[in-house]
Amino acid sequence: MTDAPLTPSRSWREIFAVWGVALVGAILVAVFAPxxxxxxxxAIALAACTLLTFVLQLLTHQKVGFIDRLSISVVGVLGILTLAAAIIGFSTLFEG
Structure with a gap:
């Protein structure tokens, strides 16, 4: 009989992957979107990253710590896209 670990190890690889997708999405939006x-x-990038977060975290098959991993991923994505929105907003003020 195997013992389950008492503390879950956070799956940082999946978290960083979602943050990377959010960063690439923000850059693509800033460059190519009208x-x-x-x-x-x-907003569409936020929705896509949230869905990707659910998929990647469900694929880990770890019940313990699911909410923590999901929260860290989504809050990071929200922070990245908020920063991108602020940069885009300020750049439109100074475009002319």
Whole structure:
């Protein structure tokens, strides 16, 4: 009989992967999205990263710590996309 670990090891690889996808998505939105639809595309990127977070965390098959891993991933994505939205917002102020 095997003993289950008492403390879950967070799966940082999946968390960093989702954060990387969010960063790439923010860069793509800033470069390629039309000016009037940039914030719409950032919201779509947030939704896609949230779904990706659920998929990757469910694929780990670890029940213990699921909420913690999910929260860390989504809060990180939200922070990255919020920073991207602020940069895009300030850049539109100074475009002319």
């Amino acid at each position: 000016h009037d639809l940039r914030f719409t595309w950032l």
